[in-house]
Amino acid sequence: MTAFFDNFHLLRPYWLLALIPVGIIWLAMRRNENPARQFRKFIAPHLLEHLLHIPSEGRLFLRPAQVLLVLWLLLIAALAGPSWQVQPSPFAEEKAGLMILIKLSPSMKTEDLQPSRLARTRHKMHDLFALRSDGPTGLIAYSGSAHLVMPLTPDTRIIEQMADALEPELMPAEGDALGEALSLAADQFERRKTAGSILVITDSIDPGQDQILSAYRKASGLPVQILAAVGSRELVVSNGIEAGAKALGAQVHEMTVDDRDVRRIAQGAESNVSQAAADMEQMQWKDSGYLLVPLIFLGTLLWARRGWSVRWG
DSSP states (O other): OHHHHHHOEESOGGGGGGHHHHHHHHHHHHHHHOTTGGGTTTSOHHHHHHHOOOOOTTTTSSOHHHHHHHHHHHHHHHHTOEEOSBOOOTTTTSOOEEEEEEEOOGGGGOSSSSSOHHHHHHHHHHHHHHHHTTSOEEEEEESSSEEEEEEEESOHHHHHHHHHHOOGGGSSSOSOOHHHHHHHHHHHHHHHTOOEEEEEEESOOOGGGHHHHHHHHHHOOOOEEEEEOSSSHHHHHHTTHHHHHHHHTOEEEEOOSSSHHHHHHHHHHHHHHHHHHHHHHHHOBOOOGGGGHHHHHHHHGGGGSTTSGGGGO
């Protein structure tokens, strides 16, 4: 019981302002209910009390005016959204989504990673899908512009087939539109109304993107990881990947010859999204106003009784 009072609050307290007009209307109704009021201008007071027959209060205790007031109060209380418990997170039963962003620049065909950066990227995606199994995954290709290749789907086989067909020559323009690609990924999660994270696979990040990436980090709560598709640590720094990751607040993973990199990415994606789901669960309170609906409905049934409406006077 103590926890109930500690947690009780109204989700929409502004509905309590409706008590003002309700109170005014009910007082006006009560005033008009007085049978003596409408005859006082025409009949002397000492005669009026003998001409009127007012039923006893006991017989008219339950009258439409009183019931209507109670129904109004219950309706306002329901609309105000009483709440005292947290509802389960909408992400509790759904696997976290992952949107993969691949940079398709001509440099991705460099062979410092065998057989090439792009080919190694496809191998890493295959290993990652094997670890995630049923998690919804999407794919975005970007260079000078960003393009949605596949929206979030649990069928990673289709994504692998699409990724195998991606080549830098398919992109309409060269460049680095990472900021645009991140916004497109965030929009996909918003449309699906699900939690998720982003994996950027790139061999470089243009320093001109740093301000855009910092702005994205402030505007979006989606966690980002970066898989550096380069052959050395020096290239991670010189190609701007480390600086871009700092602007995004993202963790950088260097490609390894085994599956250590994709395992860290999978674990990082799950832990980041689990924390985001936990935070959201703390913020979402269960609206219990619907519990008052049966009482309101039962009260309105009184107006179906024969003779009920006659008892206003």
